[in-house]
Amino acid sequence: MKKHFLFAMALAIALPSQAAVRDKHWSLMAERMFPAVSSLQAGKVPERLAAVLDTRKKRIDACQQASKCLFLASTWNDEEMDAVAGAVAALPATPGKRPVVFDDGAKAQVVRELRGLNAILQTYGFGNETRYPMIDGPVEKPGSEEFKVLVADALWLADAGRNDPGVNLDPSIPLAIALIDVNERNDAVQFEPLDKGLNTAPFALARTIDWKRYKYTAIIIPGVGPENPAISMSARGKLHMKVAANRFAEGNTAFIVVSGAAVHPKGSHFVEAVEMRKQLIERYNVPADRIVIEPYARHTTTNLRNVTRELAAMGAPIDKPTLIVANPSQSRYIESPEFAARNPAELGYHPGVVGPRLSPFELEFRPSLKSLRVDPWDPLDP
Structure with a gap:
């Protein structure tokens, strides 16, 4: 050697x-x-x-x-x-x-x-x-x-x-x-150019959509990866899919944005956002052009940051609220003082404003354009 x-x-x-x-x-x-x-x-x-x-x-x-x-x-x-x-x-x-x-x-x-x-x-x-x-x-x-x-x-x-x-x-x-x-x-560029790949159809639809028809621009689904490398989606991830599909069927949200990379366990080949998109289409018949994929986020902080980037890229009105759908434990964490302190410590800013709570699974979220700041401190998801 x-x-x-x-x-x-x-x-x-x-x-x-x-x-x-x-x-x-x-x-x-x-x-x-x-x-x-x-x-x-x-x-x-x-x-x-x-x-x-x-x-x-x-x-x-x-x-x-x-x-x-x-x-x-x-x-x-x-x-x-x-x-x-x-x-x-x-x-x-x-x-x-x-x-x-x-x-x-x-x-x-x-x-x-x-x-x-x-x-x-x-x-x-x-x-x-x-x-x-x-x-x-x-x-x-x-x-x-x-x-x-x-x-x-x-x-x-x-x-x-x-x-x-x-x-x-x-x-x-x-x-x-x-x-x-x-x-x-090479995680940071694995899906590029994203808007000419899996996001082609939803981005095209976004250019023609009447945003005023919808209360929420998007349902945000953060990843919650499994710890077993043989499992493509955790039990809580499947819960996220079911709750989000039910909420989307009500018709007051324009898009679903699934967010999460191949994170857990280290070396996993299952990209959370890809698996979520697949399940929404195959199990719940959500139209593919209504699902925006964000396959880079590695943490809950960057779930919210990166989704904001996708919303801005597709021309969604950033001043309108979105809806975070997550299991009760993760949802409580997102509105906690601990999470509020973690954002400026790790990102340098808050990616948006969290609240109010609508249910054990749902929190409103208003994105911030500060999320467009690129930071290669994490080269896997800058």
Whole structure:
């Protein structure tokens, strides 16, 4: 194993510099995790940022692919983040292309993205523990020979993609993406482009719908995954389906939004939102064009955040209420002080306003556009 590690390191150091074609998957990952930073193009940045990037490149190159040195050299500091933020804020609007706009400004968004990139280097490079080690983190045990080999392979892969035009602003970007790639943690883009896949029909319907006919824009169904990898949907998940189907049949809600990734147990291949959509169609005859899928959320906080993103993307009126349908235990948790404190601690804001309660299963929820802020602190669901 040690020989494999040294061999990979030697290859990484010896890899010749060469032109690179665009890796569509890496471009998608970069745009999903670092949308503001990715709006900058190498060679077309202001003088101040160009100087910062040149200094960073020299610092990174001096490491000669030594992993610890490389991860430290690739880490962004506050002054460097500020230079990137200034360049993003100064970008002109591009005809035909939607500008990267966030409610709290370019600097706050750039800082989120680059601190998230730093966190990727810490977690997948150094092997530092994640906030949720039971469901997140490297595929190999940090510190093991297998982990060291994977890191060495990531350095090789990153160097091979360093000139990729989709990620070549700074060497830290292909490095972070390579670390995610070798760990097969491509969760963040697994279903992209979502609005041209499973959400094509509901998004098309949303463009023609009369929202005034409905009291609620959507029923939100958060995932509640099983702990047994052989089970596709937990008993409580099935309860969610039955309650939500009954409520939808009353006719005062425009859509159902199912939310949840492949989370429990770690390594599960069952995506909660996919399984929920399937059951709503097959067991309850809910029309497919009335079901919006959100297959990325890994926590209850991000269930509400990500559903808000889908509602905004489909043009739903954000000022109208939605309805959260969940089992009594999860429903009580969503309206609890604990959950209210968890949102700003983990997301930095509240994804919306919870309440009032309509039944043991139902809570009203008014979404907030703060949920559109992208944060690669969790690269599996930024």
